[in-house]
Amino acid sequence: MESERKHTIFEARNLAVGYSNKKESETISEGVHFSFTSGELIGLVGANGIGKSTLLRTLAGMQKLIKGNILLHGKDLKQYAPFQLATQLSIVLTEAPASKNLTVLELVSLGRQPYTNWIGSLSENDKKVVRFALEATEITVLAQRKCFELSDGQMQRVAIARALAQDTPIIILDEPTTHLDIYHRAYILKLLRKLALEMDKTILFSTHEIDLAIQLTDKMLVMTPQETFFDKPCKLIEAGRFDALFPKETIDFDGKTGRFTIRK
Known part of the structure; x- marks a missing residue:
């Protein structure tokens, strides 16, 4: 095995x-x-x-x-x-995201872009993958927070969650x-x-x-x-x-x- x-x-x-x-x-x-x-x-x-x-x-x-x-x-x-x-392959760079005005959920959901349709709407499977990424990085409670409100440590977990959502x-x-x-x-x-x-x-x-x-x-x-x-x-x-x-x-x-x- x-x-x-x-x-x-x-x-x-x-x-x-x-x-x-x-x-x-x-x-x-x-x-x-x-x-x-x-x-x-x-x-x-x-x-x-x-x-x-x-x-x-x-x-x-x-x-x-x-x-x-x-x-x-x-x-x-x-x-x-x-x-x-x-x-x-997904990459997490040291640069801050383009817009910290996004919520954590919105930023992590961007990881699904390679799989979404032309208007970028999330399927039920996409939403399931995003939920899993939030849970795996222990940031579900932060989902509705704006990214500019987060600490550096929390923001790093969000970046990793986005990479996980990219699957x-x-x-x-x-x-x-x-x-x-x-x-x-x-x-x-x-x-x-x-x-x-x-x-x-x-x-x-x-x-x-x-x-x-x-x-x-x-x-x-x-x-x-x-x-x-x-x-x-x-x-x-x-x-x-x-x-x-x-x-x-x-x-x-x-x-x-x-x-x-x-x-x-």
Whole structure:
């Protein structure tokens, strides 16, 4: 049963990401390889400016890749039409929604856009999926609240609920714990782990909460200036991959505890 459930869903082969125009391209990171299976929670970590957001936007099809291939269900990402991709992959960015004057219910319902008819009306099944997304993220009581009335932690759960309502096998989140206190950072990451396990979603998120990611994720992508590594957290610790993230004269990584400490 386990072998049937776990299958490769998302791959990168010799991927290079960055920025390009008609005249030239600037590569930020290259040689990225990974293979994600269903039901996995994957953390993406690295220093500021290393290219985490660029990688996520490229994987989501929002930015052109410089080199290599991205495969979704074994098919090249470039072969998916936008409406097809919207049923396979959802993304939660750090930017606030365009209109915080929407209610929570209205914003989460926008996740059903890939499935609604031309006038955007929700079917009974659409409404059922939205209700489930509200329940799964524990925000049903907030359904009629305006988004501008919410705290950062509540707003993050709304954004995740919208991605859930989109009902895609893959969810990508760019720093979902930004601006949250330690309790809500842990809450959001535990919620993502629960959704991956119980709903068989493949969830990739970038984070600065490396200690928490080591504890909660199935796999991790570690971006360094020289190379990007992908493996289970315990394997990455054994190989010393976290040691290369920050200058040793400032921050140490303790492989026994899986934590970073500041050098005094």
